[in-house]
Amino acid sequence: MPFEAISLPNKPVAIQFGAGNIGRGFIGAVLSQAGFHVVFADVQEKIVNALNEKGHYDVHILNGDTQIERIQPVSAVISTDLKAIEKIAREPLSIITTAVGPNILPRLAKPIAQIIRTRKEEGMGPINIVACENLQNATDKLREAIESELSDEQERLYLQDNIGFAICSVDRIVPPFSSENILDVGVEPFFEWTVDSNSLKKTDPDVVIDGMHATNNLDAYVQRKLFTLNTGHAITAYLGFLDKKDTILDAISDDSIHNVVSKALHESGAALIAKHHSFFSKEQHEDYIKKILKRFSNHNLKDEVSRVGREPLRKLRRGDRLLGPVEMCRERNLEHDTLLLGISAALLFHPTGVHEDEEANELQDRIRREGIEAVVADLTGWEKEDEDLRKVIREYSRMKKD
Numbered sequence: 001m002p003f004e005a006i007s008l009p010n011k012p013v014a015i016q017f018g019a020g021n022i023g024r025g026f027i028g029a030v031l032s033q034a035g036f037h038v039v040f041a042d043v044q045e046k047i048v049n050a051l052n053e054k055g056h057y058d059v060h061i062l063n064g065d066t067q068i069e070r071i072q073p074v075s076a077v078i079s080t081d082l083k084a085i086e087k088i089a090r091e092p093l094s095i096i097t098t099a100v101g102p103n104i105l106p107r108l109a110k111p112i113a114q115i116i117r118t119r120k121e122e123g124m125g126p127i128n129i130v131a132c133e134n135l136q137n138a139t140d141k142l143r144e145a146i147e148s149e150l151s152d153e154q155e156r157l158y159l160q161d162n163i164g165f166a167i168c169s170v171d172r173i174v175p176p177f178s179s180e181n182i183l184d185v186g187v188e189p190f191f192e193w194t195v196d197s198n199s200l201k202k203t204d205p206d207v208v209i210d211g212m213h214a215t216n217n218l219d220a221y222v223q224r225k226l227f228t229l230n231t232g233h234a235i236t237a238y239l240g241f242l243d244k245k246d247t248i249l250d251a252i253s254d255d256s257i258h259n260v261v262s263k264a265l266h267e268s269g270a271a272l273i274a275k276h277h278s279f280f281s282k283e284q285h286e287d288y289i290k291k292i293l294k295r296f297s298n299h300n301l302k303d304e305v306s307r308v309g310r311e312p313l314r315k316l317r318r319g320d321r322l323l324g325p326v327e328m329c330r331e332r333n334l335e336h337d338t339l340l341l342g343i344s345a346a347l348l349f350h351p352t353g354v355h356e357d358e359e360a361n362e363l364q365d366r367i368r369r370e371g372i373e374a375v376v377a378d379l380t381g382w383e384k385e386d387e388d389l390r391k392v393i394r395e396y397s398r399m400k401k402d
């Protein structure tokens, strides 16, 4: 059924760009449960058509005795179909969210600029945009890309006055899920979606979103999540890969991997506590680490190390989950040898076959062409004589030999 043929119910509307695991399994579900009619915008025709034909899907909460939440009513559009996008822009829209992946995010600038242009022409009021990606300040990056798509000063002024761009932290493990229905998703029970309250505009309709926690201390939430959950997850994946484990559960169930991951999280934790002590105490953070290690050990999730380790060059960027906590430790003169070991393991991540990863291939090509020392110096920005750079290379060589 084409989107044009669908009439939307008389409800507030939310657009969720990306109808993938997080889009359907977390953000779309939270928005639907808050009372929005969720319109997913994706590039996969099969998913878009199925969402429009069925108008619903099920979220399976994977907690031993599976609980099912039906999400309805929902619709979908192809995100590059600017006519369909324009149609939704005229609806009682109040929020746009994204979960497409950090590398794809700039491609959403065109359709979102179209929404902004249409709403300006129609004299419509404020909406909020929240990019739900594993990337610090993803929404700011999206804003820059949208601004460069706008045609003139009038549109830029409209954006400034009417569009709330809120950064957020998004935390729920949603691995690929196999079910008869291609729309169904399997999720862990835990979820935390935290959004910067300072940037949110008052919208009409104004909907209270229960599953979205607004705070004015977002930086602390973002860093705590990225440098704990994602740091630990990535190191588990990279060590698991080297030890030929298929899943995160297999990897974290190995005591030697568990110990390294726990140690790395305590190193990053010391820096997080030092930086955000007014926000969380040592005891609270200890609890947070324990809960995360338990989440990795969820026997009901089949989360492959290849998925969690995907796109290692992105994960090795400065400020991301591997180098971010190391930099925080270096600034404070705190111990970080185990975090460095995680970086060495990431440099050896190279899945093949169905799990082949373009960025992992590129990383290996670079190491072959430029040599490990030059690659690490470039990724980290450290001098070749830097003690940490030498440690990363030493561990890398040892792991490679093993």
Ligand SMILES: NC(=O)C1=CN([C@@H]2O[C@H](COP(=O)(O)OP(=O)(O)OC[C@H]3O[C@@H](n4cnc5c(N)ncnc54)[C@H](O)[C@@H]3O)[C@@H](O)[C@H]2O)C=CC1
Pocket: 017, 018, 019, 020, 021, 022, 023, 041, 042, 043, 044, 079, 080, 099, 100, 101, 102, 104, 107, 108, 132, 133, 134, 135, 170, 171, 172, 173, 174, 175
């Ligand atoms: N899966 C998870 O557990 C979590 C993922 N995240 C973040 O959420 C984001 C999405 O991750 P997943 O849902 O796992 O990925 P996914 O691959 O399951 O979903 C991404 C979706 O975006 C769609 N897409 C690609 N290009 C598009 C475009 N131009 N316009 C609209 N849609 C497009 C894809 O077709 C796909 O359906 C990433 O930034 C990830 O880091 C954050 C927390 C948890």
Ligand SMILES: O=P(O)(O)OC[C@H]1O[C@](O)(CO)[C@@H](O)[C@@H]1O
Pocket: 134, 170, 171, 172, 173, 174, 229, 230, 231, 233, 234, 307, 308, 309, 310, 311
């Ligand atoms: O989605 P990314 O950034 O590739 O990383 C995978 C990570 O995202 C998550 O899917 C959820 O935060 C984790 O499972 C994992 O740490």
